[in-house]
Amino acid sequence: MTVITHAFSVRVYYEDTDHGGIVYYANYLKFMERARTEFLRDAGIELDELESVSGIVFAVTEAHVHYLNPARFNDVLIVDSTLIEVRGARMTFQQQIRREAENIVESEIRLACMDREGRPRRIPAELRRKIQPELTPAAAVREPA
Amino acid sequence: MTVITHAFSVRVYYEDTDHGGIVYYANYLKFMERARTEFLRDAGIELDELESVSGIVFAVTEAHVHYLNPARFNDVLIVDSTLIEVRGARMTFQQQIRREAENIVESEIRLACMDREGRPRRIPAELRRKIQPELTPAAAVREPA
Amino acid sequence: MTVITHAFSVRVYYEDTDHGGIVYYANYLKFMERARTEFLRDAGIELDELESVSGIVFAVTEAHVHYLNPARFNDVLIVDSTLIEVRGARMTFQQQIRREAENIVESEIRLACMDREGRPRRIPAELRRKIQPELTPAAAVREPA
Amino acid sequence: MTVITHAFSVRVYYEDTDHGGIVYYANYLKFMERARTEFLRDAGIELDELESVSGIVFAVTEAHVHYLNPARFNDVLIVDSTLIEVRGARMTFQQQIRREAENIVESEIRLACMDREGRPRRIPAELRRKIQPELTPAAAVREPA
Numbered sequence: 001m002t003v004i005t006h007a008f009s010v011r012v013y014y015e016d017t018d019h020g021g022i023v024y025y026a027n028y029l030k031f032m033e034r035a036r037t038e039f040l041r042d043a044g045i046e047l048d049e050l051e052s053v054s055g056i057v058f059a060v061t062e063a064h065v066h067y068l069n070p071a072r073f074n075d076v077l078i079v080d081s082t083l084i085e086v087r088g089a090r091m092t093f094q095q096q097i098r099r100e101a102e103n104i105v106e107s108e109i110r111l112a113c114m115d116r117e118g119r120p121r122r123i124p125a126e127l128r129r130k131i132q133p134e135l136t137p138a139a140a141v142r143e144p145a
Numbered sequence: 146m147t148v149i150t151h152a153f154s155v156r157v158y159y160e161d162t163d164h165g166g167i168v169y170y171a172n173y174l175k176f177m178e179r180a181r182t183e184f185l186r187d188a189g190i191e192l193d194e195l196e197s198v199s200g201i202v203f204a205v206t207e208a209h210v211h212y213l214n215p216a217r218f219n220d221v222l223i224v225d226s227t228l229i230e231v232r233g234a235r236m237t238f239q240q241q242i243r244r245e246a247e248n249i250v251e252s253e254i255r256l257a258c259m260d261r262e263g264r265p266r267r268i269p270a271e272l273r274r275k276i277q278p279e280l281t282p283a284a285a286v287r288e289p290a
Numbered sequence: 291m292t293v294i295t296h297a298f299s300v301r302v303y304y305e306d307t308d309h310g311g312i313v314y315y316a317n318y319l320k321f322m323e324r325a326r327t328e329f330l331r332d333a334g335i336e337l338d339e340l341e342s343v344s345g346i347v348f349a350v351t352e353a354h355v356h357y358l359n360p361a362r363f364n365d366v367l368i369v370d371s372t373l374i375e376v377r378g379a380r381m382t383f384q385q386q387i388r389r390e391a392e393n394i395v396e397s398e399i400r401l402a403c404m405d406r407e408g409r410p411r412r413i414p415a416e417l418r419r420k421i422q423p424e425l426t427p428a429a430a431v432r433e434p435a
Numbered sequence: 436m437t438v439i440t441h442a443f444s445v446r447v448y449y450e451d452t453d454h455g456g457i458v459y460y461a462n463y464l465k466f467m468e469r470a471r472t473e474f475l476r477d478a479g480i481e482l483d484e485l486e487s488v489s490g491i492v493f494a495v496t497e498a499h500v501h502y503l504n505p506a507r508f509n510d511v512l513i514v515d516s517t518l519i520e521v522r523g524a525r526m527t528f529q530q531q532i533r534r535e536a537e538n539i540v541e542s543e544i545r546l547a548c549m550d551r552e553g554r555p556r557r558i559p560a561e562l563r564r565k566i567q568p569e570l571t572p573a574a575a576v577r578e579p580a
Contacts, residue, residue, distance in 0.1 A: 013472060015169055015465040019162035019218045025350040026160065026319035030450045033316070037448060048509040060315045063355045070349070070408060073164045074483040118360060158327060160320045170495045171468070174461035175305045182303060193364040204505070205460045210498045215553060219338040263505060305461065307454035309508045314450055363454045 004136045005080045006042060008035035010097075012075040022070035028105045029063065032095045035079035036109070039093075044130045054124060055115050058091065062110040068103045075099050084138040086131055089113040089120040094141055149281045150225045151187060153180035155242075157220040167215035173250045174208065177240045180224035181254070184238075189275045199269060200260050203236065207255040213248045220244050229283040231276055234258040234265040239286055294426045295370045296332060298325035300387075302365040312360035318395045319353065322385045325369035326399070329383075334420045344414060345405050348381065352400040358393045365389050374428040376421055379403040379410040384431055439571045440515045441477060443470035445532075447510040457505035463540045464498065467530045470514035471544070474528075479565045489559060490550050493526065497545040503538045510534050519573040521566055524548040524555040529576055 010031045018024040037047060050056050071077055078098050085092035089112050097105040113123045155176045163169040182192060195201050216222055223243050230237035234257050242250040258268045300321045308314040327337060340346050361367055368388050375382035379402050387395040403413045445466045453459040472482060485491050506512055513533050520527035524547050532540040548558045 011469075013465070013469045014163045014165070015171065015468065017164035018159045019164070019166045020159070020347055020349070021164045022349075024160055025353065026316045026323070029316035029319065030448070033450065034446075034448045046509065048507075057310055059310070059312075059357065059360070061357050063315065063353065063357075065353045065355075067349065067351050067353075072483075074481065156324075158320070158324045160323065165492055165494070167494075170498065171461045171464035174464065175303070178305060178461070179301075179303045191364065193362075202455055204455070204457075204502065206502050208460065208498065208500045208502075210500075212494065212496050212498075215494070217338075219336065304453045304455070305459055308449045309452035309454070309456045310449070311454045316450065 002136070003082060003140050004134055005082050006035070006039040006134070008038045008079045008081065010034065010077045010079060012071055012073055012077065014073060017073050022072055025065075025067060028065065028067075028097060028107075031077065031079055031097060032081075032093075032107060032109060035081045035095060036093060039081045039083070039134070040131070043134050045127060050127070051116070054127075056121060056124065056127075057114055057116065058111045059114055059118070060109060061112045063107065064109075065105060065107040067105055069099075071097070071099060071104050077104060082136050082141055083131060083134050084136055084141050086123065086128060086135055089122055091123065091131075092138075094138075147281070148227060148285050149279055150227050151180070151184040151279070153183045153224045153226065155179065155222045155224060157216055157218055157222065159218060162218050167217055170212060173210065173212075173242060173252075176222065176224055176242060177226075177252060177254060180226045180240060181238060181256075184226045184228070184279070185276070188279050190272060195272070196261070199272075201266060201269065201272075202259055202261065203256040204259055204263070205254060206257045208252065209254075210250060210252040212250055214244075216242070216244060216249050222249060227281050227286055228276065228279050229281055229286055231268065231273060231280055234267055236268065236276075237283075239283075292426070293372060293430050294424055295372050296325070296329040296424070298328050298369045298371065300324065300367045300369060302361055302363055302367065304363060307363050312362055315357060318355065318357075318361075318387060318397075321367065321369055321387060322371075322383075322397060322399060325371045325385060326383060329371045329373070329424070330421070333424050335417060340417070341406070344417075346411060346414065346417075347404055347406065348401045349404055349408075350399060351380075351402045353397065354399075355395060355397040357395055359389075361387070361389060361394050367394060372426050372431055373421060373424050374426055374431050376413065376418060376425055379412055381413065381421075382428075437571070438517060438575050439569055440517050441470070441474040441569070443473045443514045443516065445469065445512045445514060447506055447508055447512065449508060452508050457507055460502060463500065463502075463532060463542075466512065466514055466532060467516075467528075467542060467544060470516045470530060471528060471546075474516045474518070474569070475566070478569050480562060485562070486551070489562075491556060491559065491562075492549055492551065493546045494549055494553075495544060496547045498542065499544075500540060500542040502540055504534075506532070506534060506539050512539060517571050517576055518566060518569050519571055519576055521558060521563060521570055524557055526558065526566075527573075
């Protein structure tokens with residue numbers, strides 16, 4: 001089975017670091033959210049249109065993050081994103097942040113499709129059609145390399 | 146003339162610092178915005194009610210900031226806020242951030258009263274009545290100590 | 291068994307929200323980190339002294355976060371922190387963010403004790419003595435209410 | 436006289452916006468700092484090397500910011516940076532953030548060259564040689580278009 005991975009590059013600036021000289025732990029979640037936004041954009045989905053046209057937003061419901069190595073000011077990081085589940089109102093990503101081949105952060109992020117009032121909404125058929133080709137079944141991702 | 150100063154205390158956490166070991170320059174603007182929010186709250190103005198009830202928001206139109214000394218992790222800072230102008234759609238604050246007697250940052254922040262679409266709106270009479278007693282004329286503030 | 295919970299209050303300001311009108315998902319991790327810092331301070335541990343005197347820092351190695359309900363601008367939130375494990379170089383917290391009785395976020399955060407170069411270091415005996423009385427065994431926390 | 440402008444592109448993500456639906460005012464200072472870092476990189480200056488090799492850092496001493504129009508989620512912004520002064524320990528930038536031709540923010544940012552202890556240090560000759568060709572005298576910038 002093919003694993004479909006979307007790579008997004010992030011430069012670490014002063015704003016991202018803390019006084020320990022490394023990237024502040026919450027800021028990796030910003031990098032991951034930027035990468036998910038670009039993943040969806042590349043699949044033809046613009047989140048602002050989705051909201052204004054279909055009244056739909058995605059909210060993170062779970063984040064599981066493993067911090068393996070620190071990143072530092074001026075590093076160029078790659079966020080690898082793999083969509084492993086699209087079901088009902090739910091979408092799940094595995095995201096890995098690396099500096100070249102060195103793993104920095106590994107995560108699994110679950111999102112829920114909602115209307116503007118926060119009620120769960122089945123992912124609309126058209127949106128599903130756009131992201132289906134980007135989906136890698138979780139089984140494939142978790143197989144040993 | 147009396148200078149009316151509102152003091153608001155801020156603790157510096159990891160999130161506020163950068164890899165230089167000091168508070169990141171943009172983050173002082175967060176401290177100043179928290180202090181302005183509390184200044185208005187103490188004058189009986191809740192910004193969320195103002196928006197939902199009167200359809201009014203305040204947006205910063207100018208920020209002039211002088212960085213005098215660095216603040217560090219774990220510091221307790223005081224943000225001193227003085228309202229020096231309320232006129233038409235405009236409100237101006239002088240804000241100073243200090244660690245005990247040592248000045249860290251000095252600023253002048255100008256805000257505009259707007260409707261939700263960003264059109265300038267005269268500050269409503271009721272709101273003006275609430276903040277008028279908190280006003281210190283700029284002349285008074287700028288007098289030598 | 292007694293569950294020892296440290297309560298820390300956080301006001302939601304503009305800086306914490308995003309264009310969805312709710313607190314941005316990464317920013318809850320800032321609230322949790324502020325609360326852990328105050329938990330340790332109340333146990334007599336100042337993180338800046340720990341670093342300058344003992345050359346020791348704590349880094350988050352795992353964060354598991356469940357987002358249950360959104361928080362909004364001007365909300366007053368309580369971060370409840372319970373220390374459920376202190377072992378070797380490791381320390382684990384359960385942290386819950388609530389608005390009065392309504393749960394907003396639930397999390398488990400694992401930290402590692404390190405020297406300045408990022409090498410794992412056994413939590414020093416003196417530090418262990420200070421936090422031991424604040425420890426609630428995980429078994430106690432997870433028991434049904 | 437020629438005005439030398441360095442253009443740097445920034446995408447607005449969720450993290451940058453606030454509950455007013457627009458970019459939070461402090462976050463533009465992050466965009467400006469990213470752009471200054473890239474301006475210097477393109478002139479052959481890496482800030483991390485500058486610090487580790489020469490023990491030199493740049494700290495913002497003054498920021499004057501005019502907020503003209505709001506930017507929103509998903510906008511692509513351009514930060515135009517012009518270096519208008521290099522003198523002694525001081526460096527001054529004019530920076531403008533725009534969405535295509537529409538001005539969003541205009542600013543003047545002054546920085547001081549310092550050693551790690553925060554003492555002012557004359558900008559080293561080698562660094563000066565690298566940025567001199569990127570300098571546009573203030574007089575040129577301020578001339579009417």
